[in-house]
Amino acid sequence: MPVPSAMLASVLVITFIGTKKLPKQWLKSMFRVCCCTVYEALIWLKANNKLYSGIVISEDQLQDLPEDGVPMEIMAIVCCEEDNNVAL
Numbered sequence: 001m002p003v004p005s006a007m008l009a010s011v012l013v014i015t016f017i018g019t020k021k022l023p024k025q026w027l028k029s030m031f032r033v034c035c036c037t038v039y040e041a042l043i044w045l046k047a048n049n050k051l052y053s054g055i056v057i058s059e060d061q062l063q064d065l066p067e068d069g070v071p072m073e074i075m076a077i078v079c080c081e082e083d084n085n086v087a088l
Contacts, residue, residue, distance in 0.1 A: 002038055002057075005064045005071045014078045031074050035065040 003011070014031075039062055045052040065071060 002042065002061050002065070004061050005073050012074065012077060014074070016078070027075065027078060028070055031070045031078075032068065033065050033071055034068050035062050036067075038062065038065060 039057065042052070042055070042057050046055055046057070
């Protein structure tokens with residue numbers, strides 16, 4: 001734990017539907033990752049949830065996460081669709 005950041009593109013798909021171009025700065029507020037917060041959450045889960053009691057927290061995988069930003073793998077898969085009919 002956490003899942004290697006290279007796997008994010010294989011488990012996530014993000015599509016925004018709208019008439020305006022999506023500002024990149026908005027993505028940072030929506031998909032921001034803080035490696036310290038992820039670490040603290042995993043420590044809490046391991047101590048408080050029996051389903052996580054046996055996990056091994058990988059320092060290497062934590063270091064692949066940004067200090068405070070959006071992982072490249074997420075930025076690469078975000079797309080914006082201007083055709084509102086796609087949502088129907």
